[in-house]
Amino acid sequence: MLLYEYTKSCGKDIILNSRLKVSEHRHFNDPFEMSLQLKKIRGTDIKKYIFKNKNKLRDIYNKGQFNQTWKEFRRENSNPIKRDERAKIIASEANNDWKQIFNPQRGSTADYFLICCFCAAPTKTIDEILMWSHYTDGHEGLRYWLESELLPKNIGVLDKIEYEDQIVSLDPIGFLTGKTDLTQKAIIKSLRVKSKAWEYEREYRWFVSKEFCKIDLEKNEYFVYIDLNAIKRIDFGVKISTNTIKEVTKKVKDLGLKTEFKKTVMDEREFKFNYVDI
Numbered sequence: 001m002l003l004y005e006y007t008k009s010c011g012k013d014i015i016l017n018s019r020l021k022v023s024e025h026r027h028f029n030d031p032f033e034m035s036l037q038l039k040k041i042r043g044t045d046i047k048k049y050i051f052k053n054k055n056k057l058r059d060i061y062n063k064g065q066f067n068q069t070w071k072e073f074r075r076e077n078s079n080p081i082k083r084d085e086r087a088k089i090i091a092s093e094a095n096n097d098w099k100q101i102f103n104p105q106r107g108s109t110a111d112y113f114l115i116c117c118f119c120a121a122p123t124k125t126i127d128e129i130l131m132w133s134h135y136t137d138g139h140e141g142l143r144y145w146l147e148s149e150l151l152p153k154n155i156g157v158l159d160k161i162e163y164e165d166q167i168v169s170l171d172p173i174g175f176l177t178g179k180t181d182l183t184q185k186a187i188i189k190s191l192r193v194k195s196k197a198w199e200y201e202r203e204y205r206w207f208v209s210k211e212f213c214k215i216d217l218e219k220n221e222y223f224v225y226i227d228l229n230a231i232k233r234i235d236f237g238v239k240i241s242t243n244t245i246k247e248v249t250k251k252v253k254d255l256g257l258k259t260e261f262k263k264t265v266m267d268e269r270e271f272k273f274n275y276v277d278i
Contacts, residue, residue, distance in 0.1 A: 150230035
């Protein structure tokens with residue numbers, strides 16, 4: 001499958017150094033990245049799933065600072081009024097912890113993987129104009145066509161983004177009952193769900209295990225090395241510099257790669273781009 005990657009002019013680094021930049025999701029331009037809709041934990045949930053479970057109730061007692069013995073704590077918990085009050089307090093504290101744990105801006109996923117973003121061929125001319133405008137620094141950049149099958153295998157997962165109206169919902173009941181698989185499924189789904197506002201991008205994401213990523217200390221950026229034979233074509237933006245074109249085409253020819261080159265030009269009659277051979 002052929003995928004596109006739009007880059008700024010600095011994207012020539014892909015050819016010059018045989019590598020793709022990978023990033024943390026919190027550096028992306030969508031503030032909703034990997035967001036989760038957290039359903040509230042209620043006092044009734046605490047009573048049902050915690051207070052009725054002796055082991056979990058004991059955990060709460062051990063973690064708390066109660067001026068009571070375990071027996072006194074359990075006896076007080078058998079009082080309906082006291083139980084309701086305590087359940088509300090624990091639910092409130094749990095909701096605060098819940099929000100902190102699953103705050104999408106914490107960037108904890110970056111401890112495990114980094115991401116390289118691609119997109120499928122646009123279906124509308126207007127979408128193509130948007131992509132060039134948004135991701136190539138005012139059309140001074142490049143667009144790479146990459147064969148996904150030639151990307152390094154066994155270092156990550158290529159996944160198609162789904163576009164939905166609602167943020168992925170995470171129900172705490174699975175967490176409270178010890179069914180962590182439900183929590184994991186919601187988290188994994190949030191990695192590949194975005195608002196329908198971004199549907200024109202037709203995005204694919206390559207989730208690369210961090211252990212395979214290398215850091216460029218000078219740039220303070222992460223990269224993953226690739227086989228440049230995966231690059232089948234390079235399109236140069238409307239406003240790209242002649243020097244960048246010369247630098248990239250020379251490197252490709254020196255390496256003996258079978259890569260096509262096209263220059264993006266504006267159509268004279270319609271709002272669309274045409275591509276001419278270089």
